[in-house]
Amino acid sequence: MPIEIGESDTSVYRRGNAYAKCCDASGVADLIAERDRIRWLAGTSFPTATVLDWSESSDGAFLITSAVPGVSGQQLPPSAYERAMRNLGLALRDLHALPGCPFERPLEDVIATAADVVRRGAVNPQFLTDEWRKLRPEELLAEVVAERPYIESVLEPVVCHGDACLPNVFFDPETLQVTGLIDLGRLGVADRYSDLALAAIQLHDEWSADPSPFFQAYGVPEPDPRRLHFYHLLDPLTWG
Structure with a gap:
């Protein structure tokens, strides 16, 4: 099938x-x-x-x-959201704590990928917010480049999934424990906020949920909004 x-x-x-x-x-x-x-x-x-x-x-x-058992985050009912958010936070915390990962995803490489996508005119506008669609992709990339020094000054390298969106996270439909992650092509050592930002915006956009329980469970009850914004902006520029 x-x-x-x-x-x-x-x-x-x-x-x-x-x-x-x-x-x-x-x-x-x-x-x-x-x-x-x-x-x-x-x-x-x-x-x-x-x-x-x-x-x-x-x-x-x-x-x-x-196959990973369970159902993807997209398939959960609204009644499951809060508990699932907390379990997702715990699961990403465990992933980020794994030692010895031989794969890396340096920020400079990710930005280089974004620059290539923008240069080729391949940015998918469906991945952008309404506000970002009002700007040229070159302007969005310029904002990313301008913020790079700050992001590099606070990097926290851990094992990241690289595309921590709800279709890639599976849950036990009864316990709502995370049963596994799929689509690991971008997995590697990177800033923890690259996963946190994408997961949080997915919870907001797909579930219309306040991601606070997710951040609380992960262990960052007051996440850095500047870093969240940076990775939220960078990610859609890397697909194309």
């Missing part, structure tokens, strides 16, 4: 308790990166999928992984 979600160029299919991601030759490097990150995270105490099979040829590649 094809799965039509996500922002990657891979094709995703589900059969039973397994998922297959397929790509052509241009996407092999990205799929290898995701495969290796799944394998690393599966070797830790943090819940996630496992790699079941991999095949690569000159035409492309496919990756088969186990």
Whole structure:
């Protein structure tokens, strides 16, 4: 069964308790990166999928992984939101505490990706707020670049998911514990606020929820609004 979600160029299919991601030759490097990150995270105490099979040829590649149990954050009812937010905060705190991650996502590389997307005119306006759509992408990028010195002065490098949005977080529908994370292609050592900002704006936009319980559970009851804004602005410039 094809799965039509996500922002990657891979094709995703589900059969039973397994998922297959397929790509052509241009996407092999990205799929290898995701495969290796799944394998690393599966070797830790943090819940996630496992790699079941991999095949690569000159035409492309496919990756088969186990399904993460539970339901995605998008599927939870409003009655579950507050408890799920707290459990998401706890889960990201545990992820961020993992040691020994061999993958990195330096801020300078992320900004370079954003600059390339902007240069190619590939920014998706659907990812921008109404206010940001009034500005040219070059102006948004300039704001990111201007804020970079401050962000670098307060960086807190930890193991980040890199795309901590609700479709990528699975919950037990009964206990609302986080059962795992999917789409790990951007996982790596980065500033903790890159995950916190995206998760918080998702809770606000998708659940119309005040993310305070999420921040309380994570351990930052008074998050830095400047850093939240920076990563909220940077993320949509990196997809394209």
